[in-house]
Amino acid sequence: MLSDRQLARLTTTRARTPEKVEEAARERVRPNSAFDDDERDLIIAADHPARGSLRAGTYPMAMANRRELLRRLCVALGRPGVTGVLGTADILEDLLLLGALNDRSVFGSMNRGGLAGAMFELDDRFTGYDARTIARHGFEGGKMLLRIDYHDERTAPTLAACARAVTELAEEKLVAMVEPFVSRRTEDGQLWNDLSVEAATTAVTVASGLGATSAYTWLKIPVIGDGGDAMAQVLSATTLPTLLLGGEVAADQDQTYEKWAKALRYPTVRGLVVGRSLLYPPDGDVAKAVDIAAGLL
16 A cells, blocks of 8 residues: 555655656666567556546546555566556656656656547547657657547547657657557447457558658557457568557456467567556456566566
8 A cells, every 4th residue: 555654745745846756767777778678578557547548347437546556556566577667747757756667667658638538539639748758757768549540530630640759759769659549430429449450450550650760669559359360460560569458457357368378479579568457457466467467478
């Protein structure tokens, strides 16, 4: 449990000495490289709340409790095999002040403007980190969400903004982690991501070509099907390093682990980026869930 004293200290620091955030970023012990040279990576994702996406499993407001989220993140980041974290400024700065990011790669989440469930959800504006701030803080890279809807004109400016971010991160020699989907609307207007082989392959090819260079681009994509042949087809569309995203909390967590294990066999897959599945597992045991995921790598 994050103690009352620790929580109060975070708020007091933010109120009285906000410059401590930058000091903590400068003093962070950085890993030798953004990604582990010898092993695959396990990155904990925690950028959901800034997009208003607070559900984890059957709990609609699970990620709204910041103390509990920070506690779970600290447990996860303290486990062997975890190599990094992905988050927005508010969360990463709390973790910096708690001293939880030493020897961990840090990736700033960049576009959080497409709020979950909003009619403007596809307008994924860059309301989070920019490349300059990520570089100034000494982080290892930035992540962006790219949802492509062929029937929504808001896709075009999102494409352009992501392309600029890829180029700007590359100019700083920082990783651009792109999470692409082909997305569609239901008859009642709900947005959903098409996880068919054709749609996922298309999303990969579009994301791979963003920016003035792809030298620093990594992809973050879902596991398609059971992680077998269908996933192989999707991965055949690019030579870019790929990380698998964890997705929603599943009732059958063992089945999720099996899918990850299958998809991790492919040579372009470099690891996992997982949030809710590990931070809010059905049995509540964060350390156990993280250890199982690390064991798959």
